[in-house]
Amino acid sequence: MDSSLSLDLKVGSLRFPTEVPKVLRNSPKHEEEGLLMKREVGVLEAELNRVSEENRRLNEKIAIIYEDCANLQSQIKDLMTTVRSDRGSVSPERKRKSESSALNGYSDVANGMTNWMGRQIESNSSGNSCKRAREDCDLKVSRLCVRTDPSDSSLIVKDGYQWRKYGQKVTRDNPCPRAYFRCSFAPACPVKKKVQRSVEDRSILVATYEGEHNHGYPSQLPAPNGSSRGGSVSRHSSGPSNVTLDLTRVGSQQEVESPELPRSLVEQVALSLTKDPGFKAALATAVSGNIL
DNA sequence: CGTCTTTGACCCGCGC
DNA sequence: GCGCGGGTCAAAGACG
Ligand SMILES: [Zn+2]
Numbered sequence: 001m002d003s004s005l006s007l008d009l010k011v012g013s014l015r016f017p018t019e020v021p022k023v024l025r026n027s028p029k030h031e032e033e034g035l036l037m038k039r040e041v042g043v044l045e046a047e048l049n050r051v052s053e054e055n056r057r058l059n060e061k062i063a064i065i066y067e068d069c070a071n072l073q074s075q076i077k078d079l080m081t082t083v084r085s086d087r088g089s090v091s092p093e094r095k096r097k098s099e100s101s102a103l104n105g106y107s108d109v110a111n112g113m114t115n116w117m118g119r120q121i122e123s124n125s126s127g128n129s130c131k132r133a134r135e136d137c138d139l140k141v142s143r144l145c146v147r148t149d150p151s152d153s154s155l156i157v158k159d160g161y162q163w164r165k166y167g168q169k170v171t172r173d174n175p176c177p178r179a180y181f182r183c184s185f186a187p188a189c190p191v192k193k194k195v196q197r198s199v200e201d202r203s204i205l206v207a208t209y210e211g212e213h214n215h216g217y218p219s220q221l222p223a224p225n226g227s228s229r230g231g232s233v234s235r236h237s238s239g240p241s242n243v244t245l246d247l248t249r250v251g252s253q254q255e256v257e258s259p260e261l262p263r264s265l266v267e268q269v270a271l272s273l274t275k276d277p278g279f280k281a282a283l284a285t286a287v288s289g290n291i292l
Numbered sequence: 293c294g295t296c297t298t299t300g301a302c303c304c305g306c307g308c
Numbered sequence: 309g310c311g312c313g314g315g316t317c318a319a320a321g322a323c324g
Contacts, residue, residue: 164295164296164297165296165297165298166297166315166316166317166318167298167299167315167316167317168297168298168299169313169314169315169316171313171314172312172313172314178314178315180315180316184295184296192315194315
């Protein structure tokens with residue numbers, strides 16, 4: 001397994017002949033028109049074949065990416081355990097329960113993509129409107145919209161990290177309370193997040209993250225003995241019923257640069273894919289399709 | 293017993 | 309200084 005995953009996808013090189021409608025015009029020279037039409041048809045067919053082939057290869061690549069993601073995450077997990085054991089022996093900070101963050105409902109890939117997409121959404125909106133430019137120097141603020149069951153009154157966004165709630169306030173412009181969380185996966189992780197229900201759509205939770213994790217992504221592969229017979233699936237299912245991403249917003253605004261350094265290999269992989277908006281959309285569609 | 297949630301108190305910046 | 313609103317602390321309780 002090579003950790004430097006270079007994909008070399010040439011999706012952006014799709015170029016459709018833009019001057020095709022020329023042959024549709026009314027022309028007195030029918031033979032020439034027919035000839036032109038045939039040639040154009042041939043070109044289009046070749047293009048179609050090429051695109052289909054490209055599509056097939058992309059699907060294969062996506063499958064490979066899935067595997068690589070799983071492999072990378074297992075490597076990260078191993079790395080994290082060794083790092084934790086080292087640090088634990090040196091500085092006896094009060095260690096929290098560093099495991100048993102069961103991911104129920106969706107896969108690690110979905111988690112990573114969710115996180116990454118949220119970052120993309122935020123970097124889009126903040127880059128365009130630049131509402132708060134004073135926090136860019138120190139804190140990185142990102143926003144993630146999550147659709148949950150409106151009947152679920154718990155403001156819990158299960159994004160793969162471990163959060164400890166430390167406050168809740170009612171704000172002025174929103175009748176729904178706002179919950180404050182701190183990352184409790186690492187003892188000194190500075191990341192905080194605020195979760196509040198959206199005013200317009202009560203079924204949407206808006207999570208605002210600030211700061212960067214000083215640890216890797218704490219993803220846990222689903223237990224190898226995943227053949228849990230009984231209803232233990234939803235035993236501690238405080239997770240949201242479904243996490244959806246607003247893909248239209250991602251697709252409508254391309255040109256996303258991500259100047260920040262990736263914190264984990266998973267994010268690095270994701271960032272290497274964001275260069276091309278077309279592939280981003282395709283991958284997002286494929287991933288969301290697989291989630292559902 | 294350790295960890296997390298709840299919740300009122302407290303702090304702090306800001307506008308007047 | 310004072311009130312207001314948002315963010316955080318920390319004691320107490322819940323939970324496994
Ligand atoms: Zn963290």
